[in-house]
Amino acid sequence: MTTTTQLVGPRVIALAHYAGRAILETVLTRHGVTFQQSVTLRLAAVAEGPVGREELVDGVTGALKVEATEAHGVVDELIAARLLAQGEASGVRITDAGRRLHDRTSGETAPITARIYDGIPAEDLAVAGRVLSLITERADAELAALTK
Numbered sequence: 001m002t003t004t005t006q007l008v009g010p011r012v013i014a015l016a017h018y019a020g021r022a023i024l025e026t027v028l029t030r031h032g033v034t035f036q037q038s039v040t041l042r043l044a045a046v047a048e049g050p051v052g053r054e055e056l057v058d059g060v061t062g063a064l065k066v067e068a069t070e071a072h073g074v075v076d077e078l079i080a081a082r083l084l085a086q087g088e089a090s091g092v093r094i095t096d097a098g099r100r101l102h103d104r105t106s107g108e109t110a111p112i113t114a115r116i117y118d119g120i121p122a123e124d125l126a127v128a129g130r131v132l133s134l135i136t137e138r139a140d141a142e143l144a145a146l147t148k
Contacts, residue, residue, distance in 0.1 A: 008131060020116070027108045031101060036074045037083075038105065039063050041094065044084055045102040050091035065143065 006012050021035065028038050043059045044051060053075065060071035075092065078084040083098035094102070117125070 008128075013132070013135070023112055024105075024109055027105055031105055033101065033105065034074075036060070036064060036066070036070075037078055040071070040074045040078060041083060041098055041102050044078075044092060044094040045099060047094075050087055050093040052091045053086065056092050 024038070025035055028035060033041070040056065040060050043056055043063070047056075053072075056075060057068050057071040060066065060074060061068055064071070075084065078098065079086055079092075082095055083101060084092050085095050086092055
């Protein structure tokens with residue numbers, strides 16, 4: 001495989017994002033899950049126990065850049081599908097079915113991700129991580145300024 005060196009910019013970042021997202025959505029579709037549901041389920045899966053509904057919604061809005069009402073809707077979909085459960089005072093927690101689904105989809109995408117990243121030097125990944133984190137931070141600040 002040959003690659004051409006391109007400067008990182010919006011197009012290169014978008015192409016990489018959408019290529020990876022297409023892979024994930026292909027796997028998710030086989031399991032009847034949307035991308036938004038997957039992001040929400042992951043946040044509940046990595047939490048150390050129940051998480052407050054507002055905290056979960058904040059995580060979804062921060063990750064997906066959607067309105068809180070949309071994130072609440074996704075949480076409601078996952079509760080209706082019995083992948084999440086809403087406790088009285090304990091917050092939202094992932095159910096056993098939700099955990100199995102998260103583990104299955106993660107297990108299916110992990111080897112694909114490994115193949116994609118295979119052979120990329122750790123130093124290059126570290127630089128890319130720093131640059132993309134800085135771009136994300138700056139873009140988040142610009143979005144916050146636009147939505148004030």
